[in-house]
Structures are given as structure tokens and as C-alpha cells.
């Protein structure tokens with residue numbers, strides 16, 4: 244009996260896939276099909292799959308061509324599988340020509356001509372091309388524009404910025420403007436990263452014009468404004484998403500799941516720090532007015548693990564700040580202390596102050612240690628009393644999580660359903676803490 248094996252993602256199954264599978268089957272007596280897992284696809288940069296691995300496996304199985312369907316989860320698995328199943332022929336489309344020649348030493352490798360004119364990428368993009376307008380002044384805009392290129396189904400429609408330096412870097416964009424109405428007009432959806440003081444008005448305007456919005460956190464500077472915006476989005480049937488890219492980092496998300504499944508027992512304390520030095524603030528008299536303060540810039544990020552692990556119903560919060568300006572709007576350092584029923588959290592944010600940017604979550608059985616910079620990490624450890632029990636975890640992080648955040652936004656627009664990565668009560672709680680005027684001054 245001749246055994247044939249082939250691998251693929253097989254997202255939104257199409258005619259090209261079916262022809263490939265039929266020809267692979269015809270090469271022998273038994274066909275094994277390896278379908279890539281969602282995790283494995285992420286590590287190889289395939290982030291746009293429309294279907295989950297179980298949906299893709301079901302679709303391949305339902306064709307009735309494969310005799311066995313397996314899941315491909317790691318680099319090098321093909322060698323393992325070929326040996327394990329006693330495979331005679333490895334078959335794959337000609338777009339992979341030469342890439343699998345290394346398997347020739349253990350089986351025969353056949354490249355089958357790829358069917359022209361059809362691909363999963365094309366089918367996904369056909370669904371709808373969202374015109375995404377980008378608004379704001381911060382360097383984060385550059386990352387957002389670059390990362391959007393990895394996402395199927397969206398295209399940058401233009402840039403609205405008061406920052407001429409950033410605007411000049413994108414001469415190829417269809418629209419460069421400093422007029423918010425113009426960018427809104429030219430877009431289906433907006434990414435807003437302007438100064439936090441402008442968020443509420445800009446989001447409201449965009450929603451009223453029927454545009455979806457993703458906005459850098461904090462979305463607004465009070466709970467009332469935040470809730471008003473969510474209500475408006477619901478009334479208009481639009482997506483309104485809070486953007487905290489850390490929520491979309493794979494390592495961070497896996498760390499939360501491990502903690503939730505009891506890996507360190509009950510959580511007793513969350514300690515997180517995010518700081519950065521700022522540019523030359525003396526040169527520009529309006530520096531403190533134009534730039535994000537510590538609470539708005541770093542606050543949403545340090546608050547994220549606290550609210551995700553301990554919830555938003557804290558018993559008490561105490562914020563201690565040191566201000567750099569006379570108006571006391573720009574905190575260059577803040578320490579935020581939460582008291583919960585059975586836990587505490589201590590957070591530090593700074594702009595113009597530098598400290599170790601680590602995250603430690605302490606529990607009754609052990610603790611999680613995420614080294615600096617924890618908000619864009621690919622690595623963490625779970626540590627126990629006995630170091631021999633310690634575990635290390637590594638997950639590939641591409642684009643600091645921004646590209647996954649854009650994928651989530653585009654998917655939400657397509658399905659009308661926002662994923663629960665950042666529940667609304669967390670967005671509201673973030674707005675409440677970062678804008679709090681009740682601070683002890685040092």
C-alpha cells in the first residue's frame with residue numbers, strides 16, 4: 244500500500260485545494276492530510292485565517308478525499324509524521340517547489356502544479372476591503388500603518404495628522420490632511436491615536452457619521468463619556484474598540500489563561516511597571532500640553548493585568564503622582580495602589596522616570612515573572628518554591644500585537660461582534676482611573 248501525505252491551511256476551502264487533494268490521493272492508495280493548527284499558523288505569520296482549525300479540519304474531512312486528517316502543530320513535524328505513518332510520498336503544491344527537498348532522504352517528494360487564479364487570500368479579501376483612516380500625532384501611527392499591511396481585508400485610506408514629520412513619510416497615501424472631517428469622509432473605519440483630550444469628540448463625530456472606530460486607550464477621560472460612546476456605537480450598529488496592543492500579545496494572553504487555570508493558585512498581588520524617558524521637554528513650551536502624560540500613555544497597559552485578573556470591582560484605589568507642569572495635568576510619575584477583597588495591586592508609570600518594566604503576579608502556589616518590557620514580551624516564567632518545578636514559556640510575537648489587534652477589529656466589523664479580549668467594563672474602569680483627579684501629590 245502506497246501512503247501519501249500532504250499539508251496545508253485549507254482556509255475557506257476552494258477549488259485549488261480540492262484539485263490538490265484529488266491529485267495527491269491519485270498518487271497512492273491512502274491519503275493523510277495535515278491541517279495546520281491556529282498556533283502554528285500564527286508562528287509562521289499566517290494571521291488572517293477566517294476559519295478555526297476545527298472548522299478547517301471538518302471541511303477537509305467532509306470532502307471525503309482524505310483517509311485520515313491530522314493536525315500540524317510544530318516545525319519539523321513533517322519528518323516525525325512521515326516516519327510515524329510509514330509515508331511513501333510527500334505531495335504539495337508547486338508554490339513550495341524546492342522547499343521540501345530535504346524530505347527526499349526519507350520519502351519521495353512530489354510538487355503538484357498549483358491551480359491558477361484562486362487562493363484563500365483572494366477569497367478572504369473579496370469579502371470586503373475596509374478603508375481605514377488613521378488619525379493622530381504619536382509615533383505609534385507609523386507602527387499601525389506598517390502592521391496593517393499584514394492584515395487581509397483592509398487598506399489605509401489616508402492619514403490625518405497635525406504632525407508634519409509623520410505626514411511627510413507617507414507620500415503614497417491617497418489622502419494626507421489635518422482635517423478630521425475629510426479623513427472621516429474618506430474612510431469606513433478610523434484608527435484614532437490623537438491626544439486623549441480629543442478622543443471623545445473625535446469618536447463621537449466618527450460614530451455619528453456611521454464609521455467604525457478603534458481608539459488608543461484611554462478612549463475617553465470619564466466613565467460617563469466612555470459609556471455614552473458605547474451606547475452610540477450600539478445604536479448605530481458600529482464597532483467601537485479600545486486599543487491596548489498588549490491584550491493581543493500571544494505570550495501575555497497565554498499567561499492569563501495559565502493563571503486562570505490555577506497555575507499559581509489564588510492571585511494575591513499584581514505588580515506592574517511601565518516607564519519611559521521623554522524627549523527634550525524644555526525646547527517646546529507646549530510640550531506638556533501636546534504629549535500624553537504617564538497615566539494616559541502607560542496607565543491602560545499597567546491596568547490591563549489588574550482588571551483582567553482581579554476584576555474591576557476594587558474596594559479602594561490610591562493614586563500618588565508627581566506633576567511636571569503647573570496645571571498639574573502632566574504626571575511624570577504615578578503610583579497606583581489597589582485594594583481588592585483578597586488581593587492587592589501596585590502599579591508604577593512614568594514618563595521622565597525610569598524603572599524596571601517587569602510584571603509579577605503572586606499567588607498562593609507560585610508566581611509569574613514577566614521580564615521587561617513585559618507589555619511586548621514573547622517570554623515568561625512560572626516560578627515555584629522548588630526551582631526544579633519552574634516552567635518557561637515562549638510564544639512568537641510579531642508586530643508587538645498590533646497586527647492581531649487590527650485582525651480582531653476587521654473581523655469584528657465583518658461579523659458585527661467584538662471579541663471579548665477587552666470587555667467594556669475594563670475600558671470604562673481604565674477611563675475612570677487614568678483620568679482621576681483624586682491624587683496625592685508628591
Ligand code: CTP
Nearest residue numbers: 251252253259263335336357358361362363364
Ligand atoms: N493549492 C493549490 N492551488 C491553489 C491554492 C492552493 O494547489 N490555487 C495547494 C497549495 O500549494 C498547498 C495546498 O493547496 O499544497 C494548501 O494550500 P493553502 O496554503 O492552504 O492555500 P492557499 O489558497 O495558497 O492559501 P493562502 O492564500 O492563505 O496562502
